[in-house]
Amino acid sequence: MVTTLTTPQTNTWVDVFATKKGAVYQSDAERCWYVDFAGKVARFDYRCLLKLKKAVYNVDIEAKLLETTKDPDVEIIFICACDHTYILTLLQIIALKEILEGTFVMLQLNQILQDRLYRIAV
Amino acid sequence: MKDLIRIRSLISAQVETLLNQQVKKEAYSSSVYLAMASWCNRNGFDFSSDYFFKQAEEEREHQLKFYKYILDMGGNAISPDVSGIKQEYNSFREVFEDALDQEVSVTQSIKNIYAQCLKEQDYVTNEFLNWFLKEQREEEYKARRALELFEVIGEEGTGRWEIDKHVGKIKYDSEA
Ligand SMILES: [Fe+2]
Numbered sequence: 001m002v003t004t005l006t007t008p009q010t011n012t013w014v015d016v017f018a019t020k021k022g023a024v025y026q027s028d029a030e031r032c033w034y035v036d037f038a039g040k041v042a043r044f045d046y047r048c049l050l051k052l053k054k055a056v057y058n059v060d061i062e063a064k065l066l067e068t069t070k071d072p073d074v075e076i077i078f079i080c081a082c083d084h085t086y087i088l089t090l091l092q093i094i095a096l097k098e099i100l101e102g103t104f105v106m107l108q109l110n111q112i113l114q115d116r117l118y119r120i121a122v
Numbered sequence: 123m124k125d126l127i128r129i130r131s132l133i134s135a136q137v138e139t140l141l142n143q144q145v146k147k148e149a150y151s152s153s154v155y156l157a158m159a160s161w162c163n164r165n166g167f168d169f170s171s172d173y174f175f176k177q178a179e180e181e182r183e184h185q186l187k188f189y190k191y192i193l194d195m196g197g198n199a200i201s202p203d204v205s206g207i208k209q210e211y212n213s214f215r216e217v218f219e220d221a222l223d224q225e226v227s228v229t230q231s232i233k234n235i236y237a238q239c240l241k242e243q244d245y246v247t248n249e250f251l252n253w254f255l256k257e258q259r260e261e262e263y264k265a266r267r268a269l270e271l272f273e274v275i276g277e278e279g280t281g282r283w284e285i286d287k288h289v290g291k292i293k294y295d296s297e298a
């Protein structure tokens with residue numbers, strides 16, 4: 001099922017991380033994330049979010065910058081068994097990578113907070 | 123905000139990556155030992171060939187142990203590509219030198235995962251790794267003992283034939 005929205009449901013979603021170029025929200029109720037980027041809001045479950053991260057991190061940005069061929073500098077981010085495909089320029093990839101890096105730092109921070117506040121006996 | 127990631131998986135992404143690399147390393151070891159079994163067999167060292175067949179099987183078991191652990195903890199186990207296996211050796215001794223190198227590299231690799239787990243306080247994975255640390259004691263001992271046979275028996279005359287016979291008898295039975 002492809003879930004693509006145009007506007008974020010910010011009343012039920014929690015902000016995870018945002019830049020001027022886009023944002024990631026978490027829905028506790030649906031146990032998933034929504035990625036607001038490149039003109040669409042796409043739903044990602046746990047597996048798909050990890051696949052998106054891997055796909056974006058695997059783009060060799062430096063090599064792309066040094067490339068001298070006349071090919072258009074677009075990259076297709078296709079995530080196997082997930083519903084979304086992104087067709088992005090190099091600048092967009094850099095922007096998405098920044099958003100994802102921030103997102104995973106925040107998710108890790110959230111884990112530390114949950115541990116400290118609720119999980120560890122004191 | 124719910125901790126959705128921890129709910130899904132006991133191990134961190136980093137530990138998962140390291141464990142998958144270890145899966146590959148064990149699969150590689152298994153293939154290396156299989157090539158050694160073939161070389162020894164072709165060159166008339168039947169006891170050593172049997173020894174390496176057994177080692178190849180053990181490495182496959184190690185691979186599956188890591189593989190299943192990753193899955194059981196909620197991670198994604200990746201079936202590894204294995205290539206670049208050396209098929210020919212210059213001497214009987216070289217086979218055992220390579221075998222020891224391989225075991226040393228496996229020990230170091232497991233120590234590295236252990237260190238990462240300590241850093242993350244992933245004591246669950248550390249406890250899982252304890253079995254492998256003990257196993258490496260035996261693996262390195264056996265590989266080192268085999269090489270020692272070349273020193274104490276010597277390769278001259280029927281030396282290699284004698285060494286081969288003793289390789290089949292190498293055992294490690296420390297209870298400590
Ligand atoms: Fe092993």
Ligand SMILES: [Fe+2]
Binds near residue numbers: 151181225261
């Ligand atoms: Fe081994």
